[in-house]
Amino acid sequence: MDPPIENSSILVHQDKILAIGPAREIKIPRGATRIDCKGLIVTAGFWNSHLHIFTSGLLRVRDSAAAELDEQLDAIFN
Known part of the structure; x- marks a missing residue:
């Protein structure tokens, strides 16, 4: 940057x-x-530059594997 x-x-x-x-x-x-x-x-x-993500998996972020979090974020932003 x-x-x-x-x-x-x-x-x-x-x-x-x-x-x-x-x-x-x-x-x-x-x-x-x-x-x-x-x-x-x-x-x-920015489009929607401020948002709160409240999916079930992301609310349990400490208990989730990185691959699972990546998959959920990809589903939201792709």
Whole structure:
């Protein structure tokens, strides 16, 4: 995983990311809408990034073998 890019810019046009990097390296077109995110963190979009998994096998995680847990997680996320 790459480290965070401090003082960076993200250039988006028509719902597509065109450039990401240090602000000094990204040319922002004249008239572009700017959103100041100073002091904030921008992350990749996640679908359902916060969830609680309450399957019977995962509720007994301490009593389950790793292979059984892998199988259950695969069933949930695949």
